[in-house]
Amino acid sequence: MGRSPCCEKAHTNKGAWTKEEDERLIDYIRVHGEGCWRSLPKAAGLLRCGKSCRLRWINYLRPDLKRGNFTEEEDEIIIKLHSLLGNKWSLIAGKLPGRTDNEIKNYWNTHIKRKLISRGIDPQTHRPLNEKTTTTTTATSTTKTTQLNFKNTPPQSLAEISILKSQLDSKYNSTKSNDFLSSLYSSFKPKKIETASLEENNCTSCSTTTDEEQQQKRESHHDQDINLDLTIGLAPTTKGESTHTSSPNSAESRLEQPVSSCQLFGSVSTRPVCLCWQSGAARWESCRDCQSRRYYCWK
DNA sequence: AAACTCCACAACCGCACGTTT
DNA sequence: GAAACGTGCGGTTGTGGAGTT
Structure with a gap:
């Protein structure tokens, strides 16, 4: 059974946006905010597909774009x-x-x-x-990227986790890969995350850091290296769970959110993974400390 | 000046995934 | 649990402008 098209293609404009269309879209979003993209075109009087409106706003019209x-x-x-x-x-x-x-x-x-x-x-x-490429893999195979052997050695960095993730992506479908990850991680505990501002033994690190804190970190690391500040934290993707006061879907709030390893793993498992590792028995658990039912924590 | 090529980027498309019904 | 819906993502394409012949 196919799904219904996102819009009625026969009656929608395509191609470059006109100034008038832009103004209509801006005016509408200014009054009603973002979201409900499917119904937005009709409500705003635009002969455009909702997806097209979303793209136009996000990529071109948003006021905070540089x-x-x-x-x-x-x-x-x-x-x-x-x-x-x-x-x-x-x-x-x-x-x-x-x-x-x-x-x-x-x-x-x-x-x-x-x-x-x-x-x-x-x-x-x-x-x-x-x-x-000289290293070998136990996880997969056909990708051109360098493969690392994680069978006996846990990933020690986000770079290695990223490679592992791509290996999983190519080998497992999304429903199986979570089991694979769980079994893999049950055999070890990562020692450190070299590029992440991860506070070990403290799952409160899942909380979103403030812009001020991030700025301080950026400044303090500026002379050493580029601080990627890949904060291990709660990815506030669920409605109502965001710690931000602005709309969770707003461009503003999106820009405020730090990249998290939860998001890194987001496409691997059916349930995204939050890498909050703590001392004690190592195991995957639902992320109670992160106050999210959607993420697993490494503990 | 016209024809042609190349490049940058806006926009589209198909798909994946989470949520709702 | 299945289907439908809504949204977001990444790959690809189309187009206009700049540069070259």
Whole structure:
């Protein structure tokens, strides 16, 4: 059984948006806020598909968007995040206020790829272009990215977790991979997360850090390295669970949310995983401390 | 100046996934 | 539990402008 189309294609405009359409959309969202994209076009008097409206707003009309060229620092952040996360443009965009996933994706494909190649770096693997993959895998197989062997050695960093995740993605369907992850993690406990501002033994780290705290962290690490600040925390994706006062779906709140490892694992398991590891018996549990029924915690 | 090529980016499409009914 | 719905994501395409011949 197929699903109904998101809009009636025969009566919708396509292609570039006109100024008038933009104004209608802006005016409508200014009054009614974001959301209900399916019904928005009709309510706003637009002959557009809801998805098209959403895209137009998120990628172009949102008032908090930063226009203009990417800075060197932004370039480096994108490269670092891509090496950790792969083509997770929305996650990368989450760490670059004012930038959209679409914008970063385009920028990656048109500029950064070339930049890396000119540096002799493979944009996909982030390894030297002439280097052959030498490590082996026990998890999978056909991906071009470097494979690590996690059978006896747990992942020690977000980079390795990212690789593990891609391995799982390619080998397991989403319903099976959670079981795989659980059994894998039952054999070890990660020692440290090198690029994450993870506070061990304290699941309250799941709480969202403030912008001020994040700014301080950024400043304190600025001279050492780019602080990716991949906070291990609650991903406030469920309605009503956000700690923010603004609408959980609003662009503002989205930009305030730190990237979390919950999101890193979000596509692997049927239930996203929150990596709040604590001392004591190591096991997966529902994340009570994070006050979310949607995430598993590593304890 | 016209024709052509290349590039950047806005927009579209299909799919996945969480939520609701 | 299944179907329908709503939304978001990543890959791809279309198009306009800049540069070149």
